[in-house]
Amino acid sequence: MSKFRLDTLFILLVWVLWAGAMFLGNRWGLFVENWFMSVTMAFGSFVAGSTSQGGGAVAFPVMTLGFNIDPKSARDFSMMIQSVGMTSASVAILCRRIPVDRKALLFGGLAGAGGVIVGLEVVQYWFDSDPTKVFFVSLWLAFGFALWRISHLKRPVRLLSVGKHGGMEIPVLVLAGFAGGIITGLLGSGLDILIFAVLVLGFRVCETVATPTSVVLMAGNSLVGFVWRQFGGGEPIAEDTWNYWWVCVPVVAIGAPAGARFISNRGHEFIVRLLLVVILLQFVGALVIVKFTGFLTILAVSTFLLGVALFWAIWRWGQRYA
Secondary structure (H helix, E strand, C coil): CCHHHHHHHHHHHHHHHHHHHHHHCCCCCHHHHHHHHHHHHHHHHHHHHHCCCCCHHHHHHHHHHHCCCCHHHHHHHHHHHHHHHHHHHHHHHHHCCCCCCHHHHHHHHHHHHHHHHHHHHCHHHHCCHHHHHHHHHHHHHHHHHHHHHHHCCCCCCCECCCCCCCCCHHHHHHHHHHHHHHHHHHHCCCHHHHHHHHHHHHCCECHHHHHHHHHHHHHHHHHHHHHHHHHCCCCCCCHHHHHHHHHHHHHHHHHHHHHHHHHCCCCHHHHHHHHHHHHHHHHHHHHHHCCCCHHHHHHHHHHHHHHHHHHHHHHHHHHCCC
16 A cells, blocks of 8 residues: 555544544534634644644644633643644654654653653643743743754754764653653643754754654654543543544644645755744734733743753753764
C-alpha cells in the first residue's frame, strides 16, 4: 500500500469513527453553538503540523484570551484535540519517512509522559486563571526572541540527528522532556517547544528534522495527558470541553497532516519565520485582552527574562560541541 493510501486511510478511519459517534449520540447540533472552535482549529491544526507548536498553542490563547474559557478546560481540550490532530500528522510523517530524531522520541517522550502526570496532579494547582495565561504567552515569547536572535548568528553546523555531547545527550533529553511534560500538564502543550529548543539550540539539529520530531512527541504526550485526565481520577473533563472536541475532530484530522506535508519541503528560515509570527500574535492578543496588574506585569517580565536566559544557556551549552 502506498504512503499516500496509508495516511489517507488513517484520516478516513478517524472520520468514520467520529461520524458514527456523532450519529449515535445525536451530536450534530453541537456545531450550531461551537462552530467558532471548528474555525479556530482549522488554523490551529495546520500550525500544529507545520511548526514545533502543538494545536494547543493556538487553541489555549484563543480559548482563554478570546472566549474567556477557563484555562484548565482549555488545557484539557488542547491535549484531547492534539491526540487526534497530531497523531494524524505523526502518521503522515512516519508513513512518508520524513526525518525525525529517534533518540529524542524515545528519551524525551518517556520523560514527558511522567512530566505531564506531575503537571496534572501537582503543578496545575499552583496557578490561577490570569497568571496561567500570562505565563503561557511570556514563555513562548521568550523562546521566539531567543530563536530570532540566535537565527541571526553564524550557524555553520546543522545536523540531522543528535550527535555526541560529552555523554550528556540522554540526561539533557530526559530533563527537557520531563520539564516539557510538566508545562503540558499546565498549559496543554510545552514538551514540543522545549524539545524543539533543545534540539535546535543545543544539539544543532536542523529545524526540518526538529519540527516533525516535536510533532510526534507532542502526539504521544497529548495521548498520555488525555487518558490520564479521563481515567486518572480527579475532576471529570467538563461537558463543554467534550462538545468543543466533537466539533473539531474532523477538522484537525485533515489540518495537521496537511501542515506536516506543507512544511516538509520548506527551509529552516521559513519555519523560523512562521513560528515567530504565531508567537507574536499570541502575545499581542494577551496585551489587548488581559488586564495587567502589577503582579501580572512582574510575572510576564520575569518569565520572559528567565525564559530567554534558559534558551540562551541551551545555545551556549551547545556551542561547546558544535
